[in-house]
Amino acid sequence: GAVVSQHPSWVICKSGTSVKIECRSLDFQATTMFWYRQFPKQSLMLMATSNEGSKATYEQGVEKDKFLINHASLTLSTLTVTSAHPEDSSFYICSALEWETQYFGPGTRLLVL
Amino acid sequence: AQTVTQSQPEMSVQEAETVTLSCTYDTSESNYYLFWYKQPPSRQMILVIRQEAYKQQNATENRFSVNFQKAAKSFSLKISDSQLGDTAMYFCAFMKKYSGNTGKLIFGQGTTLQVKP
Numbered sequence: 001g002a003v004v005s006q007h008p009s010w011v012i013c014k015s016g017t018s019v020k021i022e023c024r025s026l027d028f029q030a031t032t033m034f035w036y037r038q039f040p041k042q043s044l045m046l047m048a049t050s051n052e053g054s055k056a057t058y059e060q061g062v063e064k065d066k067f068l069i070n071h072a073s074l075t076l077s078t079l080t081v082t083s084a085h086p087e088d089s090s091f092y093i094c095s096a097l098e099w100e101t102q103y104f105g106p107g108t109r110l111l112v113l
Numbered sequence: 114a115q116t117v118t119q120s121q122p123e124m125s126v127q128e129a130e131t132v133t134l135s136c137t138y139d140t141s142e143s144n145y146y147l148f149w150y151k152q153p154p155s156r157q158m159i160l161v162i163r164q165e166a167y168k169q170q171n172a173t174e175n176r177f178s179v180n181f182q183k184a185a186k187s188f189s190l191k192i193s194d195s196q197l198g199d200t201a202m203y204f205c206a207f208m209k210k211y212s213g214n215t216g217k218l219i220f221g222q223g224t225t226l227q228v229k230p
Contacts, residue, residue: 001160032216038156043204043220057215091156097216100146100208104158
């Protein structure tokens, strides 16, 4: 199956700093990638759809200026959490679309102190 | 709008036994995909099985099989010969196919399955 990586897997940062999370499709090119947020024992909440070479499409209620998404190449999308606060602490998951199936990265645990 | 419902928040099964997880969905689309994903304690989402709506034959993948009832909008997952490694949260998901398809998944709430030794 298609492989998606995410980096870092764990990040702890101070309140007010920015954190960048990378999502890479390792063995396929992905025009479309997705970013999710997940709270413990809950389902995945879609934050935005990332399209290579164009602006991301954000879901209702997601702050565009806080969660910056860049999809600069067919294998890389990044999510930057700007001016992070403790309420941004969560598990962030990316996925990449290939042949109408989403393949997921291993996730990034973000803790904002 | 499409919705996906998993009515069993938690289930348990003895090792080597069979268990069925339920999923129902609502859509007016005729062409779509249905998926089951597994999320073990590592939290890595893993594709278990995919079903295309126009295919009447139920998808199978080793010990995993589905019962797809299009008219009833039901898509259950059967796990045979359950193993300890099957302990995970299972998500049912829907995706539209063809025109206007953004590749978005609509997820159910998830079912936590515990396999007991």
